[in-house]
Amino acid sequence: xxxxxxxxxxxxxxxxxxxxxxxxxxxxxxxxxxxxxxxxxxxxxxxxxxxxxxxxxxxxxxxxxxxxxxxxxxxxxxxxxxxxxxxxxxxxxxxxxxxxxxxxxxxxxxxxxxxxxxxxxxxxxxxxxxxxxxxxxxxxxxxxxxxxxxxxxxxxxxxxxxxxxxxxxxxxxxxxxxxxxxxxxxxxxxxxxxxxxxxxxxxxxxxxxxxxxxxxxxxxxxxxxxxxxxxxxxxxxxxxxxxxxxxxxxxxxxxxxxxxxxxxxxxxxxxxxxxxxxxxxxxxxxxxxxxxxxxxxxxxxxxxxxxxxxxxxxxxxxxxxxxxxxxxxxxxxxxxxxxxxxxxxxxxxxxxxxxxxxxxxxxxxxxxxxxxxxxxxxxxxxxxxxxxxxxxxxxxxxxxxxxxxxxxxxxxxxxxxxxxxxxxxxxxxxxxxxxxxxxxxxxxxxxxxxxxxxxxxxxxxxxxxxxxxxxxxxxxxxxxxxxxxxxxxxxxxxxxxxxxxxxxxxxxxxx
Ligand code: NG6
Ligand code: CA
Numbered sequence: 231x232x233x234x235x236x237x238x239x240x241x242x243x244x245x246x247x248x249x250x251x252x253x254x255x256x257x258x259x260x261x262x263x264x265x266x267x268x269x270x271x272x273x274x275x276x277x278x279x280x281x282x283x284x285x286x287x288x289x290x291x292x293x294x295x296x297x298x299x300x301x302x303x304x305x306x307x308x309x310x311x312x313x314x315x316x317x318x319x320x321x322x323x324x325x326x327x328x329x330x331x332x333x334x335x336x337x338x339x340x341x342x343x344x345x346x347x348x349x350x351x352x353x354x355x356x357x358x359x360x361x362x363x364x365x366x367x368x369x370x371x372x373x374x375x376x377x378x379x380x381x382x383x384x385x386x387x388x389x390x391x392x393x394x395x396x397x398x399x400x401x402x403x404x405x406x407x408x409x410x411x412x413x414x415x416x417x418x419x420x421x422x423x424x425x426x427x428x429x430x431x432x433x434x435x436x437x438x439x440x441x442x443x444x445x446x447x448x449x450x451x452x453x454x455x456x457x458x459x460x461x462x463x464x465x466x467x468x469x470x471x472x473x474x475x476x477x478x479x480x481x482x483x484x485x486x487x488x489x490x491x492x493x494x495x496x497x498x499x500x501x502x503x504x505x506x507x508x509x510x511x512x513x514x515x516x517x518x519x520x521x522x523x524x525x526x527x528x529x530x531x532x533x534x535x536x537x538x539x540x541x542x543x544x545x546x547x548x549x550x551x552x553x554x555x556x557x558x559x560x561x562x563x564x565x566x567x568x569x570x571x572x573x574x575x576x577x578x579x580x581x582x583x584x585x586x587x588x589x590x591x592x593x594x595x596x597x598x599x600x601x602x603x604x605x606x607x608x609x610x611x612x613x614x615x616x617x618x619x620x621x622x623x624x625x626x627x628x629x630x631x632x633x634x635x636x637x638x639x640x641x642x643x644x645x646x647x648x649x650x651x652x653x654x655x656x657x658x659x660x661x662x663x664x665x666x667x668x669x670x671x672x673x674x675x676x677x678x679x680x681x682x683x684x685x686x687x688x689x690x691x692x693x694x695x696x697x698x699x700x701x702x703x704x705x706x707x708x709x710x711x712x713x714x715x716x717x718x719x720x721x722x723x724x725x726x727x728x729x730x731x732x733x734x735x736x737x738x739x740x741x
Contacts, residue, residue: 251582253364253439266501266636267610268557270494271628272544272615273322274504274537274605275315275368275403275512278567281534282605289584292540299607303318303614303657305445309564309624312669313595314374315370315403318564318625319507322707323351323371323392325629325645329669338430339402339467341372342378345392350644352629354393356503359376359636364396364493365389369485373401373412381408381426381472384415388426398489398625400477404509407469407573409460409476411485419475422640426472433468440464450574451512453694463514463573467707479516482509487540491547498551499738506544507564513571527584528576558616562625565605568594568695575661578696591715595692597683597700614656621654621662622676631655646741667738675735679711680720680732705732 237430279285282292282300316337318327323345328334334344345351355365373379373388379401389397398413408428412419417426427434438446441456441464448462455464461478477485490506497606510517515529517536525531541561548554567586569577569596592598606623608614633640647667653659668674672686688701700706701717707721707727721728 234451237426237552239604244329265556267612268497268501268534268553269356269361269503269506270544270557270559270634271322271503272541272559272561273361273367274318274561274563275508275510276535276568276571277511277537277563277605278588278593278600279590279603279605280585281511281567281602282538284603284607286588287584288698289582290525290527290534291536292534292546293402293606294538294545295561295607298541298559298609300577301611301616302559302609303616303655304618305606305608305620305623306620307662308562308604308619309602309622309666309668310563310604311595311602311626313565313601314591315368315512315564316344317669319371321627321647322564322628323353324349325352325648326374327515327626327647327669328665329647329667337370337372337402339408340428342374342376342379342432343372343392344388345371347387347391350629350633350640351393352632353503353505354669355629355633355638355640357393357395357639360501361636362396362500362502363394363488363505364398364502365394365505365507366398366490366493367400367505368403368509369399370402371505376427378395381410381417381428381669382420382422385412385417386415388412388415389392390414392567396493398486399507400482400509403466403512404479404482405455405463405466405513407458407460407465407467408472409465409469410472411475411477417472417475420472421474424471425473427470428467429469430467433469434469437470439468441556445662449516451572452570452574454572455514461516463516480518483536483540484518487543492545494544494547494553495551508536508537510540513573513575515573515575515577524740526580527582528580530575531580531584540684544741547631558608558610560628561605561607566593566596566600566602566604570695573692589714591698592670592700593695593697593716595670595695595699597668597672597699598675598698599681599684599710599714600697601670601700602668608655610656617657619654619657619660621651621660622666623651623654623662624666627651627663642703665738666736671699673702673735673739675731676710677731679709680709680718680727681710681729682706682728682735684732707731
């Protein structure tokens with residue numbers, strides 16, 4: 231199979247690279263040529279294509295992410311599967327477009343698990359291939375099987391049941407209750423005398439809400455986020471209890487980074503897969519004190535610096551353990567950027583000309599390119615020659631790609647939308663997918679230079695966040711090569727192409 235061929239040629243180049251002797255002593259010692267490469271998926275939240283300096287940002291510097299790019303392959307046409315978190319994460323773990331399945335929109339913090347347990351997932355497949363697997367960070371795919379999970383006892387099914395041997399995470403987003411960490415099936419540091427109650431419908435308990443007591447907030451909300459106040463910040467939803475278990479926002483990224491480092495250290499001698507889903511740069515942006523005010527772009531920029539620092543810590547850990555050479559590090563983001571996502575954190579006022587989506591239009595929530603075209607970097611010193619790739623690749627492809635790569639077979643019901651693009655991911659081919667369905671409010675089909683956006687109702691601009699959504703009742707057709715900003719709709723001039731692409735999208739939809 232191509233997976234085997236790849237593995238063999240990868241191993242060959244590993245031997246060659248090891249022979250060049252350009253690693254440190256530790257590197258050479260640990261570069262066991264028979265070992266499967268470790269896989270680390272660094273998953274940023276809401277980080278835009280233009281938010282990192284290797285993609286052209288000039289108002290902010292991300293030296294660690296830039297180093298990953300300089301030592302790896304930087305993709306200019308790499309995509310999240312959707313323009314918001316839950317559907318993107320659903321797709322990256324299942325290899326299925328989220329729009330095929332109901333209930334995969336942005337989930338509340340008390341939702342049930344939406345990942346099917348009868349199919350292969352990225353971690354369960356890698357587990358079969360002999361990898362130790364861990365999820366650290368943001369989850370946001372639901373927990374429990376029906377109704378609200380019981381936060382005070384065993385919380386399952388969750389990440390452990392979807393293929394992760396180890397999980398340290400928070401349930402939804404940093405702005406959603408409950409604001410606690412969970413390790414495997416238990417809330418961390420829970421005091422049984424102070425049980426947790428959560429509601430997304432009505433206030434529970436007598437703690438102040440942001441709506442009733444805005445004077446208690448250390449960061450005001452701009453829209454939404456008027457529920458229970460935790461750590462001086464209004465949240466979505468209401469919670470009571472679990473005082474000792476609650477996190478301080480300033481420490482969250484540190485905690486995740488340390489947990490990830492521990493997992494790497496503990497598994498240094500066998501192949502591992504680490505899914506590290508950072509909380510940055512999602513709201514509420516409340517970075518550690520040492521990053522506050524450092525970017526000049528407000529807390530959003532400071533959170534980018536914190537994220538870059540965390541990436542640097544992981545790279546340093548790999549260097550120190552001599553694992554860097556034979557570890558595939560993938561860095562990407564779950565959806566495009568947003569400035570004001572509900573808190574007055576200065577992101578708009580202090581943007582200073584920074585373009586979080588680069589030259590693209592739209593951002594988070596949008597069907598325009600800014601919604602899903604995100605940072606996408608793959609580094610694997612043993613086998614990938616550094617460079618830049620324009621291949622069309624999507625996060626939905628990781629499952630099929632790594633399955634082929636590790637020689638795992640998938641059932642026909644598994645990963646239906648995932649293609650093996652391993653040759654593109656490793657730079658052996660300039661060709662990625664030939665078509666891609668993008669998901670915003672509605673759907674779009676990309677094929678070569680062309681992008682067709684299916685007619686969709688809804689506002690043209692999401693007012694609260696000030697993002698062009700790309701909704702239109704008329705079909706839209708853009709030539710992304712000459713018109714990346716999607717300003718010049720050619721649908722009227724090219725009815726045949728519109729018809730053809732609309733039919734193709736319809737076919738994929740009904741497959
Ligand atoms: C929205 C929230 C936003 C963010 C988003 C999810 C409001 C007004 N807005 O509903 O702040 O939490 O959901 O983001 O509540 S995501 O990256 O997880 O998809
Ligand atoms: Ca997100």
